[in-house]
Amino acid sequence: MASSTASSSFSKAVLSFACVLVLIGASTSAQLSLDYYSRSCPVLFPTVRLIVGAAIAREARMGASLLRLFFHDCFVNGCDGSLLLDDTPTFTGEKNAAPNVNSVRGFEVVDQVKSAVEGVCPGIVSCADLLAIIARDSVVILGGPWWPVKLGRRDARSASQAAANESIPRPTSDLNELISSFRNVGLNIRDLVALAGGHTIGLSRCTNFRDRVYNETDIDVLLAQTRKFGCPGIDGVNDDNLAPLDFQTPITFDHSYYSNLVQRRGLLHSDQQLFNGGPTDSFVRLYSRSPLAFQGDFVASITRMGDIKPLTGSNGEIRRNCRRVN
Ligand code: HEM
Numbered sequence: 001m002a003s004s005t006a007s008s009s010f011s012k013a014v015l016s017f018a019c020v021l022v023l024i025g026a027s028t029s030a031q032l033s034l035d036y037y038s039r040s041c042p043v044l045f046p047t048v049r050l051i052v053g054a055a056i057a058r059e060a061r062m063g064a065s066l067l068r069l070f071f072h073d074c075f076v077n078g079c080d081g082s083l084l085l086d087d088t089p090t091f092t093g094e095k096n097a098a099p100n101v102n103s104v105r106g107f108e109v110v111d112q113v114k115s116a117v118e119g120v121c122p123g124i125v126s127c128a129d130l131l132a133i134i135a136r137d138s139v140v141i142l143g144g145p146w147w148p149v150k151l152g153r154r155d156a157r158s159a160s161q162a163a164a165n166e167s168i169p170r171p172t173s174d175l176n177e178l179i180s181s182f183r184n185v186g187l188n189i190r191d192l193v194a195l196a197g198g199h200t201i202g203l204s205r206c207t208n209f210r211d212r213v214y215n216e217t218d219i220d221v222l223l224a225q226t227r228k229f230g231c232p233g234i235d236g237v238n239d240d241n242l243a244p245l246d247f248q249t250p251i252t253f254d255h256s257y258y259s260n261l262v263q264r265r266g267l268l269h270s271d272q273q274l275f276n277g278g279p280t281d282s283f284v285r286l287y288s289r290s291p292l293a294f295q296g297d298f299v300a301s302i303t304r305m306g307d308i309k310p311l312t313g314s315n316g317e318i319r320r321n322c323r324r325v326n
């Protein structure tokens with residue numbers, strides 16, 4: 001009798017201690033965790049890695065396109081896979097929003113990853129989480145840092161074109177607009193500079209850098225001249241012609257984006273705004289000198305970006321097909 005009372009108050013103590021731990025976990029990590037699928041889908045990471053590796057082997061730029069998908073998902077009502085929903089006659093999603101239309105790409109690769117993962121662990125892994133893992137693998141494959149990816153996000157049942165129009169920063173933005181669009185999702189100026197380092201890979205369309213190379217003065221003459229070839233100074237002419245965001249090494253995830261900025265070789269107006277006499281200059285200088293400082297801060301900041309407003313618990317769903325709600 002005495003021993004059973006003792007053991008029941010002991011288990012109550014254990015239970016309340018466990019509750020405290022759960023509460024601490026919930027409040028500090030937005031309920032995401034590193035081992036979320038370790039039992040339910042132990043082959044998740046190698047499965048994703050295989051498909052992403054094959055896609056980047058076919059086309060190196062795909063790594064850049066896939067990293068960008070995670071950014072454009074997270075900035076619009078959180079990392080909830082909303083970007084991946086296709087428009088239908090009765091539903092308008094985010095794919096045709098101004099920052100995305102004719103620009104974001106890589107959805108077929110996401111589909112391939114999703115079907116491979118559904119093949120090994122059906123109904124378990126969200127599309128929102130797949131975007132986070134795909135982004136990490138893309139960075140690693142192109143020579144950037146590895147980081148542990150926090151998981152446990154669920155998928156949205158809706159999307160918002162209006163929010164995508166508003167929340168994703170524009171290439172014409174000045175520094176104060178960039179700072180406020182990052183602040184709106186809980187990210188600071190150091191996060192802004194570190195995450196903009198995503199532009200160490202990938203391409204931009206002429207329409208997004210035309211005004212800069214023809215009309216701006218805080219630009220290296222050689223870069224401006226080089227980019228005018230293939231990007232005529234007339235709106236609507238060859239708008240979709242492509243040029244690398246990183247003048248030097250567009251398929252290597254290195255820190256040369258920042259030395260470009262110091263040399264006034266940012267391709268987009270928004271890139272050069274980060275090194276233009278303002279409060280972000282010191283971070284640009286730091287990352288231009290130190291690849292390790294850049295890598296460490298990029299990892300910290302992309303982890304914080306991945307924490308933006310995840311759907312957890314009974315919110316959202318685990319989509320079977322990333323392009324439509326269940
Ligand atoms: C700071 C605000 C940002 C602005 C204004 C911006 C804007 C742009 C623009 C205009 C393009 C070219 C799109 C096109 O011409 O079709 C682009 C491409 C790209 N962006 Fe950003 N971006 C920003 C931040 C980021 C962040 C935080 C990341 C990821 C961490 C990122 C990753 C990329 C990548 C990888 C590409 C190349 C995509 C490809 O080649 O398919 N960007 N961005």
Ligand SMILES: *[C@@H]1O[C@H](CO)[C@@H](O)[C@H](O)[C@H]1NC(C)=O
Nearest residue numbers: 096097098160161162163165
């Ligand atoms: C988003 O922007 C596009 C292009 O400017 C526009 O056509 C569309 O109506 C906007 N959507 C919403 C919901 O504001």
Ligand SMILES: *[C@@H]1O[C@H](CO)[C@@H](O)[C@H](O)[C@H]1NC(C)=O
Nearest residue numbers: 210211212214215233234235
């Ligand atoms: C350069 O600026 C002028 C004046 O704002 C504008 O009319 C012209 O279209 C711009 N040129 C390009 C190539 O953007």
